[in-house]
Amino acid sequence: MSLEGCVQAFHFGNDGQRCFGQFHPAEAGNRVRPAVLICGPIGEEGIRAHRMLRILAERLAASGSPTLRFDYFGTGDSYGDCGDLSLETIQRDILCAHEELVDMTQAARVVWIGLRLGATGALVAAQKPARGPAGIVLWDPVLNGQAYLAELARAHASTPGIGAAAPSPNGQQIHEALGFKISPELWNGLDDMNSIHLKRKPTKRALILTSGATTQIANLEQTLEHLEVVIDKAYDPAEANWNSDNAMNSYFIPNQTINTLVEAIEGWR
Amino acid sequence: MKEKILKFGHDKSLLGLLTQPGRDMGASSIGVVLLNAGIVHRIGPHRLNVKLARRLARLGAPALRFDQSGLGDSPPSRAAVGYEQQAVNDVSAAIDAIVAETASTSVVLVGMCSGADNAYKTALADERVTGIVLLDPYAYSSREAQFDIALRKLFSLEKMKSRFTRIMSSEKTTSAADAERLSTSPAPEDDNNERVAPPLHAFGRDLQILSDRNVSILMLYTNYVSDLLTRKRHFDHAFAGFGFVQKVDVDVDPSINHTYTELSAQEKLFERVLSWIEERSRSEPALDRPDDREGADAIPKTAPLRVRKYRQASGV
Numbered sequence: 118m119s120l121e122g123c124v125q126a127f128h129f130g131n132d133g134q135r136c137f138g139q140f141h142p143a144e145a146g147n148r149v150r151p152a153v154l155i156c157g158p159i160g161e162e163g164i165r166a167h168r169m170l171r172i173l174a175e176r177l178a179a180s181g182s183p184t185l186r187f188d189y190f191g192t193g194d195s196y197g198d199c200g201d202l203s204l205e206t207i208q209r210d211i212l213c214a215h216e217e218l219v220d221m222t223q224a225a226r227v228v229w230i231g232l233r234l235g236a237t238g239a240l241v242a243a244q245k246p247a248r249g250p251a252g253i254v255l256w257d258p259v260l261n262g263q264a265y266l267a268e269l270a271r272a273h274a275s276t277p278g279i280g281a282a283a284p285s286p287n288g289q290q291i292h293e294a295l296g297f298k299i300s301p302e303l304w305n306g307l308d309d310m311n312s313i314h315l316k317r318k319p320t321k322r323a324l325i326l327t328s329g330a331t332t333q334i335a336n337l338e339q340t341l342e343h344l345e346v347v348i349d350k351a352y353d354p355a356e357a358n359w360n361s362d363n364a365m366n367s368y369f370i371p372n373q374t375i376n377t378l379v380e381a382i383e384g385w386r
Numbered sequence: 387m388k389e390k391i392l393k394f395g396h397d398k399s400l401l402g403l404l405t406q407p408g409r410d411m412g413a414s415s416i417g418v419v420l421l422n423a424g425i426v427h428r429i430g431p432h433r434l435n436v437k438l439a440r441r442l443a444r445l446g447a448p449a450l451r452f453d454q455s456g457l458g459d460s461p462p463s464r465a466a467v468g469y470e471q472q473a474v475n476d477v478s479a480a481i482d483a484i485v486a487e488t489a490s491t492s493v494v495l496v497g498m499c500s501g502a503d504n505a506y507k508t509a510l511a512d513e514r515v516t517g518i519v520l521l522d523p524y525a526y527s528s529r530e531a532q533f534d535i536a537l538r539k540l541f542s543l544e545k546m547k548s549r550f551t552r553i554m555s556s557e558k559t560t561s562a563a564d565a566e567r568l569s570t571s572p573a574p575e576d577d578n579n580e581r582v583a584p585p586l587h588a589f590g591r592d593l594q595i596l597s598d599r600n601v602s603i604l605m606l607y608t609n610y611v612s613d614l615l616t617r618k619r620h621f622d623h624a625f626a627g628f629g630f631v632q633k634v635d636v637d638v639d640p641s642i643n644h645t646y647t648e649l650s651a652q653e654k655l656f657e658r659v660l661s662w663i664e665e666r667s668r669s670e671p672a673l674d675r676p677d678d679r680e681g682a683d684a685i686p687k688t689a690p691l692r693v694r695k696y697r698q699a700s701g702v
Contacts (some may be wrong), residue, residue: 124459126391126401136402141457167427171459193402193429194436196389262701278609278643279651296432296647 118230118249129217130190138187138196138368139171140221141178150181150383151251152224155233159192160201161295162171162271162360166192167231167343169359171371173230178377203302204310207238212246214364219248226251231319233360234259237310243319252322253386254378260333262307268296315340322348324381326374351377387443392487394449395479401459402428402480404451404487405439414447416516416667417490419480421501423645424463424522427458431645433500434652438496441518441656447663448488452480454504454537470507477508486494494602494663499610499644500581509596517602517666520645524609531620535613590628597630604635604662606655610644635662 119185125140155174158166174185191197192203211229218227231239236258243249244380250269252333260267290304312333324345327334330350341348351374359371390404403672419436422428428438428451445527452475455463463472481493494517497505502520509515527535553590583589584672596603605617615621637658 126459128389128391145654161432164426194389196460199433238575269503273647276643276647279647286429293649296645296649296652298649303612314537326695 119179119221125326126223127189128196128214130210133196133231134190134206134209134213136190136214137196138185138214138217139174139316140218141174141184141186141272143183144179148181149183149224151226152218152222152283152383153177153182153184153382154211154215154227154250155184155230156207156214156229156231156239157186157188158235159189160199160297161235162273163188163192165360169375170232172370173375173378176375180274180379180383182382183218183222183224185214185221187214192379199298200300201302204306205235205237205242205302208242208245211235211238212244215246215250222380226385228254228385229257230254230378230382232256232259234265237313240313240315240319244315244317246377248369252324252382253320254288254324254326254381255337256326256374256378257328258313258325260313260337262310263291264309266291266299266304269299297310313337315344318344318346320346322347322349322385324351326351326353326377351381353377387440390487391577391626392452392483394452394483395476396463396465399461399463400452400455400476400479402450402483403439404484405443405449405451406488406697407443407446407448411444414445415489415491416447416494416661416663417481417484417488417492418442418447418449418494418496419477419484420449420451421477421495421497421504422454423498423501427557428453428516432647433570434498434646434650434655435496437652438656438659441660442663447667448484450480450484452476452483452488456679470504473504474508474511477504478512478582480610481512481514492520494666496521496659497524499642503581506541506592506634509601510592515601517604517663519604519606519662521606522608522610523605524589525607525614526583526586526615526624528620528623528626530623531615531617534620535616538616541600556639563655566586576637586624590625590630593625594628594630597633602662602666603630604636604659606658607636607638608642608644608646609640612640616640624650625641637674 123142127138128135129138132134136189155170157163157170170186170205173323174186177184188195189202191201191205194226215227229239229243231237231253236255237260239253240258243253270291276295290332291299293299323341325334325348326340338348353374358369387408388406390406392402392404394402395402419568420430420439423431435451436463439451442449453460455461455472459542465472467475477495484493485489493516495505495508495516496519498521504520505520506523509518593603615638618638621638622631625631642654646655648650
């Protein structure tokens with residue numbers, strides 16, 4: 118479906134926690150496939166990913182998957198301030214968006230696509246609902262909160278033309294990164310997260326889509342296998358460019374990754 | 387504060403969010419339209435447009451952020467016009483939308499970088515625009531500026547350290563390259579979107595037209611243009627001979643980067659823009675709308691903007 122189609126922009130969620138979402142109905146004529154919820158990254162990564170996630174949603178809708186993308190409370194066009202954001206609010210909003218998508222589509226199956234911290238939030242949140250996602254795509258998930266914070270701090274300090282000092286290597290708390298406030302709740306949550314611990318089976322099937330194999334990805338695979346989750350994997354180092362400084366303010370779109378995702382979800386029957 | 391999703395423009399294809407003041411605020415006669423910066427979608431770099439819109443609403447001024455055709459969530463236009471004209475058409479459509487939805491009778495445009503270019507071009511074409519806030523608009527150097535900048539570089543501590551290191555290591559200096567960079571005075575070009583500045587006299591002429599029309603102008607420069615100007619007087623020198631120089635508000639702050647990455651820089655920006663708009667609101671004419679206008683009952687009387695109240699209430 119193109120943007121000229123009937124993409125519906127709306128607010129949803131409880132009073133005081135309203136989120137902004139955009140729903141891409143499945144294009145008429147295609148067999149109905151699973152509904153898809155896109156859980157994006159936050160902060161600067163969220164801005165960099167906006168265009169490619171819009172195109173992903175269009176492609177999914179065109180292939181028959183009604184798709185919802187949304188902003189977490191305190192991010193994008195949602196209500197709230199960046200300081201309201203935490204790992205808990207991300208998970209809460211993913212579950213709220215899931216309910217909204219089920220209400221809108223009456224879909225029997227919903228697949229979640231999580232990118233970066235959105236993947237992490239999706240994986241943890243998926244343990245909670247009675248009828249959770251039929252599958253989750255974990256696209257470059259953030260698996261070590263401390264490393265993620267250090268990465269943000271380094272990127273912030275190296276931004277040309279700002280006066281920030283380089284972060285302390287000993288995990289000193291940061292209050293802002295790349296133009297966004299980091300709340301104490303978000304910082305604490307990430308600082309405590311050196312791996313993903315799952316108590317319940319989050320989903321039946323997961324596609325791990327990363328730019329490279331790492332020890333943390335291997336650990337995640339072990340965790341998911343232990344919980345009897347069927348795992349698919351896709352690696353494509355070149356496609357990680359969407360998050361590079363060079364891609365900022367450009368029209369770079371990882372088409373190969375988008376094709377992989379659309380085909381994978383078509384195959385999840 | 388409430389946000390309303392709008393679809394407007396030709397075939398209702400442009401997506402925007404209108405931030406409306408609370409009912410207790412009293413409506414401002416000034417509406418603010420926030421433009422895309424580069425290809426960043428309507429929320430702006432670091433969500434600046436969202437933060438600014440909500441602060442404006444707390445001040446009593448409605449603000450509309452939106453995506454121009456082909457950016458963010460607005461599809462490309464089917465109209466057979468070039469990018470520049472399409473941008474002006476889109477911003478004018480946003481002005482139509484905010485005037486239709488609110489009590490605004492005049493509009494201030496806020497744009498960063500390419501958004502600044504589109505803001506002043508729309509102001510030239512649309513007389514409803516009574517103010518423009520240009521963040522890193524086109525910049526031009528002057529002999530005075532080049533002298534100051536060269537002098538600053540010559541005596542900067544880092545340069546002296548670097549020079550000492552080069553002498554000690556017998557490396558070649560790069561002074562020739564430095565001199566070349568300072569030798570001419572075009573505005574910076576953006577490698578990605580090919581933002582090319584018009585000749586100084588053409589930009590000056592356009593600003594003069596706006597000034598003669600009593601359009602209020604605030605221009606904020608950052609270290610993005612530090613090779614061209616670093617002080618307000620450099621701007622004055624570059625445009626010496628133009629009458630508007632006495633009327634425009636120009637700030638140059640080389641301690642701030644182009645997209646206001648640091649939160650402290652964002653705070654400075656918001657304070658400056660809000661105070662400036664509040665000042666403009668004092669000279670705005672009172673709202674004058676026909677009573678039989680649809681929804682007129684819902685439109686409160688206009689009130690001057692209140693920065694003090696905003697500061698107390700601000701949480702963003």
